[in-house]
Amino acid sequence: GQNIDQPTEMTATEGAIVQINCTYQTSGFNGLFWYQQHAGEAPTFLSYNVLDGLEEKGRFSSFLSRSKGYSYLLLKELQMKDSASYLCAVRDTTSGTYKYIFGTGTRLKVLA
Amino acid sequence: DVKVTQSSRYLVKRTGEKVFLECVQDMDHENMFWYRQDPGLGLRLIYFSYDVKMKEKGDIPEGYSVSREKKERFSLILESASTNQTSMYLCASSLGTGASYEQYFGPGTRLTVT
Numbered sequence: 651g652q653n654i655d656q657p658t659e660m661t662a663t664e665g666a667i668v669q670i671n672c673t674y675q676t677s678g679f680n681g682l683f684w685y686q687q688h689a690g691e692a693p694t695f696l697s698y699n700v701l702d703g704l705e706e707k708g709r710f711s712s713f714l715s716r717s718k719g720y721s722y723l724l725l726k727e728l729q730m731k732d733s734a735s736y737l738c739a740v741r742d743t744t745s746g747t748y749k750y751i752f753g754t755g756t757r758l759k760v761l762a
Numbered sequence: 763d764v765k766v767t768q769s770s771r772y773l774v775k776r777t778g779e780k781v782f783l784e785c786v787q788d789m790d791h792e793n794m795f796w797y798r799q800d801p802g803l804g805l806r807l808i809y810f811s812y813d814v815k816m817k818e819k820g821d822i823p824e825g826y827s828v829s830r831e832k833k834e835r836f837s838l839i840l841e842s843a844s845t846n847q848t849s850m851y852l853c854a855s856s857l858g859t860g861a862s863y864e865q866y867f868g869p870g871t872r873l874t875v876t
Contacts, residue, residue: 683864692867747818754804
């Protein structure tokens with residue numbers, strides 16, 4: 651079957667670096683996405699990985715290892731506005747069409 | 763900027779009512795999706811559509827149906843609302859399904875069924 655795991659909650663201090671991990675199991679992997687969702691708002695796209703390695707976008711970076719079924723989102727120079735839930739999503743083709751499978755999200759609290 | 767709009771932010775319906783949730787996107791996207799989001803369960807796919815008049819079941823289609831008569835509009839229908847359908851409903855669209863085509867989400871409709 652398909653499964654995505656990520657920690658439920660994390661806490662970090664303003665200015666610090668935090669790494670949010672995501673592990674997945676699927677036989678039809680076709681890309682991994684990270685989204686940010688502030689409380690009461692819609693998810694917004696952060697990053698995309700389909701090949702192994704690190705993708706950097708300003709303060710945010712995302713890493714993928716397909717052989718390990720593992721990704722992480724790295725947030726540097728944390729700001730209070732980074733307090734949000736971070737959703738890991740895998741695009742899967744096991745059913746013959748593209749489907750997006752989401753993890754339950756990691757709620758990040760940034761403390762002053 | 764891509765804009766995905768949903769007909770209501772908050773909705774309260776009674777058990778047994780037929781409920782329509784509307785979603786409109788303004789960027790000529792091929793693909794549209796309906797999810798529900800519940801605490802501890804994350805986003806779960808109800809239905810999706812890759813073209814006008816085309817629909818495919820997601821992971822939890824029971825109790826729901828959809829309609830896509832025009833490219834920009836994707837409707838979710840609860841044929842007979844039940845209390846276990848109380849949830850946040852999110853619509854999303856994407857340009858395509860390959861490459862880095864991310865999904866753009868609407869603001870969500872918080873539906874309460876009493």
